[in-house]
Amino acid sequence: MMSSPWRTRQFRVAAALLIAAILGASAGTIAQAEGSAPAWSTYDDEIAQANKDKANKEKRARDLEHALAETDQAIANATIRLTELNERLPIVQEEYRLAQERYDAALLQQSIVAAKLEAARSEDAALTEQIDADDAKIDELRDVLAEIARAEYQGSREDASLSIFFGAQTSDEFVDDYAYRETTSRVQSNTLAQMEELAAVNRNRKARQEAVREYIEELKVQADALVVEAQQAKDAAEAKKLEVETLLAEAEELKAYLESQRDAYVAQQKELEAAQAALKAELEALWKKKLEEEAVNGTGSLVKGFLSPPTSVPYITSSYGWRIHPIFGYGRLHAGTDFRAYCGTPILAAADGQVEWATYRYGFGNQVMLDHGVVSGKVLFTSYNHFSSFAVSTGQNVKRGQVVGYSGTTGTSTACHLHFEVYVNGSTVDPMKYVADW
Numbered sequence: 046m047m048s049s050p051w052r053t054r055q056f057r058v059a060a061a062l063l064i065a066a067i068l069g070a071s072a073g074t075i076a077q078a079e080g081s082a083p084a085w086s087t088y089d090d091e092i093a094q095a096n097k098d099k100a101n102k103e104k105r106a107r108d109l110e111h112a113l114a115e116t117d118q119a120i121a122n123a124t125i126r127l128t129e130l131n132e133r134l135p136i137v138q139e140e141y142r143l144a145q146e147r148y149d150a151a152l153l154q155q156s157i158v159a160a161k162l163e164a165a166r167s168e169d170a171a172l173t174e175q176i177d178a179d180d181a182k183i184d185e186l187r188d189v190l191a192e193i194a195r196a197e198y199q200g201s202r203e204d205a206s207l208s209i210f211f212g213a214q215t216s217d218e219f220v221d222d223y224a225y226r227e228t229t230s231r232v233q234s235n236t237l238a239q240m241e242e243l244a245a246v247n248r249n250r251k252a253r254q255e256a257v258r259e260y261i262e263e264l265k266v267q268a269d270a271l272v273v274e275a276q277q278a279k280d281a282a283e284a285k286k287l288e289v290e291t292l293l294a295e296a297e298e299l300k301a302y303l304e305s306q307r308d309a310y311v312a313q314q315k316e317l318e319a320a321q322a323a324l325k326a327e328l329e330a331l332w333k334k335k336l337e338e339e340a341v342n343g344t345g346s347l348v349k350g351f352l353s354p355p356t357s358v359p360y361i362t363s364s365y366g367w368r369i370h371p372i373f374g375y376g377r378l379h380a381g382t383d384f385r386a387y388c389g390t391p392i393l394a395a396a397d398g399q400v401e402w403a404t405y406r407y408g409f410g411n412q413v414m415l416d417h418g419v420v421s422g423k424v425l426f427t428s429y430n431h432f433s434s435f436a437v438s439t440g441q442n443v444k445r446g447q448v449v450g451y452s453g454t455t456g457t458s459t460a461c462h463l464h465f466e467v468y469v470n471g472s473t474v475d476p477m478k479y480v481a482d483w
Contacts, residue, residue, distance in 0.1 A: 102132070109371065113459060115379075115408070116370075117313060120306050121459045124372050127299040134292050141285035148278035155271045162264040165257055172254040179243045179250075186240045193233050303372050310370070314377050317457060320408040321380060321473075329471035331401070331416075332424035347421040347469070350481040352395040353445055355429060355465050359483050360385040362462060365475040380473040381428075381466035382480075386452035388433060388461035393446050395427050395465075395480065400441045403450070409464070410456025413437060413449045426468040427476075431458045 109128055113121035345351055363383035369376045386392065398415040406412045411432035417425040433453025437443055454461045467476040 105132075113370075115317060115457045115464075116459060117306075117310065117457075118459050120303065120310055123299050123303050123306075124370070127296060127303065128371060130292050130296045130299070134289070134296070137285060137288050137292060141282065141289050144278065144282040144285045148275065148282045151271060151275035151278045155268070155275055158264055158267050158271060162261065162268060165261045165264060169254060169257050169261065172250050172257065176247050176250050176254070179247050183240050183243050183247075186236050186243075189236050190233060190240075193229055193236075197229065307373055310373055311375055313457070314375055317408045318377060320406065321378075324406070324409075325468075325471055325473070328426055328468050332426075332468075332471045335416075335424050336419065345420050347423055347425060347479060349479060351420065352427065352467070352476070352480045353393070354384075354480055354483055355393050355395050355427075355463060356384050356386055356390065357393065361477075365473075365477065378473075381430075381464050382476045384463040384465060386461060386463040388453060390452040390461075390463075391436075391448045392429050392432070392450050392452055392463055394443045394449050396425075396445050398427070398443060400437045400439055400443060400449070401426065402439050403435045403437055404439070405455070408457045410458060411435060411450065411453065412456075415443065415449070423469050424471070428466040428468070430464040430466070431455050431462065433461075 106125070106129075109125055113124055116124070361382055362385050363379060365382050366379055367376055368379045392413075394415060396415075396417050398417040401414040401416045403413045404411075409428070409430040411430075411434070413429045413432065413435065415427045415429075417427065419425075429449055431453055432450035432455065435450045436448045437450070443449060452461050452463050458464075465476055467474050467479060
């Protein structure tokens with residue numbers, strides 16, 4: 046015969062509670078025996094782990110935001126939210142499981158207390174029945190004693206012992222009268238003994254009954270408290286269940302939305318790639334022409350440190366390299382380095398040069414392209430993108446560290462930042478190969 050899921054769950058909860066209690070007691074004993082560190086060390090470790098988890102989560106969130114920096118805002122927001130949900134769901138599901146276990150444990154404890162209360166009440170009723178029955182027997186015996194006393198009183202003389210002898214008419218009367226009196230005395234004595242025994246038993250029963258009734262009152266208090274605890278646990282479990290269902294529903298909606306936007310996203314990325322290719326082709330024509338026009342190399346060597354950081358407080362948020370969309374799986378080269386630059390932050394020229402253009406370009410937004418001439422036999426350009434406004438104009442000569450514009454989020458961008466690119470002979474390279482450390 047198969048056991049019901051409810052009883053199986055009750056057994057698991059009870060077993061878990063028992064094992065936890067045993068392990069807890071054992072752990073405490075071992076800790077005392079080995080002279081382990083105080084509990085505060087555990088709390089410190091937990092706090093440190095929590096802080097570490099928080100930092101990791103914040104880093105993942107930043108990385109995701111930067112990975113989507115060149116994505117349509119609505120798609121980026123949906124992707125970020127779906128990622129958050131995917132991280133949150135297992136936590137909420139575990140919270141729901143624990144809340145349901147707590148509710149099951151409360152129900153189990155309720156059933157245990159209810160069984161104890163029923164047993165105690167049954168014992169109280171049985172004791173009441175036994176006490177009443179023995180009290181009735183004592184009353185009957187008391188009536189017997191009263192009847193004996195009444196009979197003796199009615200037949201008594203001033204000298205009962207002599208009257209038996211002198212009052213008897215015959216020897217047979219004497220013997221019968223004596224035997225009657227002896228029998229009455231024994232009955233009276235036995236009845237008194239039986240009454241005392243029953244009274245003693247009932248006194249013990251009443252003491253036991255008093256203890257049982259005190260226990261019943263304690264169980265009633267426990268039962269009332271468990272009703273409240275079970276209701277709270279039920280409410281908590283239902284709230285967590287609702288949260289899980291809400292998160293799942295939202296996740297499904299986001300998945301459906303993102304799936305509907307897949308084609309639009311891919312089209313956008315291809316447009317960005319086309320814009321990057323067009324820019325590359327334009328710069329290739331420029332650098333070839335520049336090499337033909339310049340008879341000698343420019344000043345300096347194109348090595349690490351030739352370029353200065355393009356912000357006064359450099360902080361890289363996304364590096365040069367391939368990016369894979371976390372939902373669509375589409376890959377595209379991130380052809381520059383992103384620097385943190387809050388809206389309106391001054392952006393600085395990475396080296397002396399001339400403004401090739403300061404204009405709006407698809408995908409890049411407001412862009413400044415600086416021509417740094419020929420360095421070590423190679424033509425060097427740097428570009429600064431997503432500006433909110435320009436500080437220079439086409440053809441203007443600039444010095445290293447001069448403000449060329451102000452950060453913004455124009456073009457394909459989800460937040461204010463600087464997208465910084467370096468071109469060597471018309472092709473992008475990792476900017477950090479030439480930007481000085483700070």
